Amino acid sequence: MRWLRERSKVQLAAVAAAVLLLLALLPPFIGVYQTQLLTYGLIAAIAALGFNLLLGYTGLLSFGHSAFFGIGAYTVAFLARDAGIHSMELYILLGLPISALLSALFGYISVRHTRIFFGILTLALSQVLYSLAYKLFWVTGGSDGLRVPRPTLLAGLVSFSGPGSFLRFVNSYYYYVLAVFAVCVVVMWVIVHSPFGKALQAIRDNEVRAAFLGLRISRFRWVAFLISGTFTSLAGILWVPLNGLTTPEILYWPFSGEIVFTALLGGFRNFSGPIVGGIVFTYLKTYAVATTEYWQLLLGVVLVMLILVLPTGIVGAVSRLADRLKAKGKS
């Protein structure tokens, strides 16, 4: 039995390594535009991965994750503008504790409730940040946002200026984000498969029973919220140098909705669902905007179809299909 479990772990690691290798080999074949779009996709995947710790594993639907993405992005923008910092590593090192503090605070307030009350609380808190970013025009640039120049990577070893620097940046930054993404996936995998992760799932499945097992439910939810928020802000931190600017749009509630959409699209009952969802959603939105002026309608139709036809998302549907094929093959 144990031997079997070990073997499936090795298989999983092999598959993950193959996917990582494939992603690493892609850029020369797909060109600079697709490379930067894929970078956006990986970043969205990190955000959704964090979000899904709450939705998929703890059973809490947050409608305010834009707050964490936004706080990561705005922290970087302030560090660049007011502290004159232009190092990606410093952005991450300074940005994560700030985001963790905010996640802890929002979590402390929100996890006292569940279901709709939890959703509304997270929504309300995130809209406080949105209003601040929007209304403090002289501090945050209001709806114009703040621009962030390209930072140096690897403690200043790789910097970007002069002609063609954008293309060099896109290529280097892709690998940078890919590395961070890989670390995030491993860390999240360890978290959800740890006793802590199992406890979260127990709380999700039956709160009363989990309480009788002696789990301090609100403490577990709080820690899950903290981790989830911090992951999503890491995505915000990575997103800003690629995008070149941050605006209050990423703090606004529709952006939280996009994160929820992402998780649904990929399938929130699977570990890899939000990853697939993040990448697919990035492409879906980009090409919807590019092909039709009714892009919002198109996204709406996709969402409705998703709920009606693919309630388990892309990954859920694919794995069910695979199971069916396997069963057919056996019989």
Next chain:
Amino acid sequence: MDKPNTVDRRKFLSALGVTVGGVGVAGASLIAPQVVKAATEPAKGKIPDTPYKTGHMTFLTGPAAVLGDPSLKGHIMAAEEINAQGGLLGKRKIETITADEAAGTDANVKELRRMKLEGKIDLFTGVISSGNTPALGPVAEELSLLTMFVDGCTDFLFDVAVPNPKYTFRLTNIQSADGITAAIGAAQAWPQTRKIAHLHPDYSYGRNASEHFTLAIERLLPGTQVVSESWPKLGTTDFTSHITKILSSEPDLLFTSVWGGDYVAWYKQALRYGLFDKMKVATTLAFGVAPHALGKDHPEGVLAGVHSNYHFTYPGGDRWPINKSFVQRYFKRWNEYPNFQSEGSYVTLHMLKAAIERANKLMGGWPDDEMIIGQLEGMGFDTPSGYLYIRPDNHQGYKDAVTGFSKNNPEYPFPTWDQNRIITIPIRNITAPANWPKPGKGHNESTAAANWIKTTWPKSVG
């Protein structure tokens, strides 16, 4: 106007070169236009016949589409005219792909990259919102993409975001001119004004209009005070709370830079409250929308701004044949009248055509972007609105500012300007000159223009 002191208000206004009435053609121009002759002679050298791809980004949906739709129509009309002559240099037909600016600033940045890297566009143009050009300008520069913004005219673009532009140009008037033009119009028409209310969309355009209006009015009408400020979000269509706030502050004058569908919704709601009977109203963009977007219910006597750019009725009659012919052709093509965006995007492509032809005449063959840029820098151009000049130091288009007062003319199914009260101001008198220190270089004002007004304008008395 040498040193900051006090002067008589009438003298001040005449020193600013303010002309009232419908007679002067586009005011006294500061430039000697290099008239571009029509390309009758064939292009020199070998010209490829591949299409010239342009990307036009504008508001195709939402409340701002009443400006976006005319912008695209002007672009298409110019492309059709050029293509009818065989294309650029008689060979390269103009192809256009479009993008909806309403997708939001972040999405617009991504879309610009897609247009260049995947759509392989040669020229990026359009763009209306001042919230977007400062985001898109740096992206165009990093992509080395020739870009001619039609609008999005915030000073911030060339003052701060792209202080040394290479690939980026912009055709419509600089934004600080909007607030200053409205202030001059209001001071000239209603010198008794003491209490002023402000209503502006809460983003860079509204902030810029408010700031420059106030700077100018403090000098033109010292002793005025701001009695209320409202900052609705761009795209707001319910103005009830803002209107009641304005009414309760009992101002003599309301200054507003609300534009597009927002303005249409606002004036209709303000009518219900009788706002226009209780105060004078000065705007920067009341007539910025497609003309037919306004109804005959629009009150008369409002200072109806056009972004200091263009209204199709001026210069009117036969005095400025380019305008007469442009309006006729536009009406024939689209069965409606143009607004300043139509004119701007129409002029953009014709200006590009002229630059390409000149570069071809000099060097032969298809000119590269550097040569086109060299021709655009410093180019003077005859346009339907008057003379347009692209200043080489900041790639910004300048033309004399114009505004007027709304009036119902039986000739049109919508309000137009009172032809006897059109105000024109030479642009050099209301904007910072070339190489005036930019923000962060010796001063911390929001724009070079703000610093220029503070240091050089006198205060008027009487």
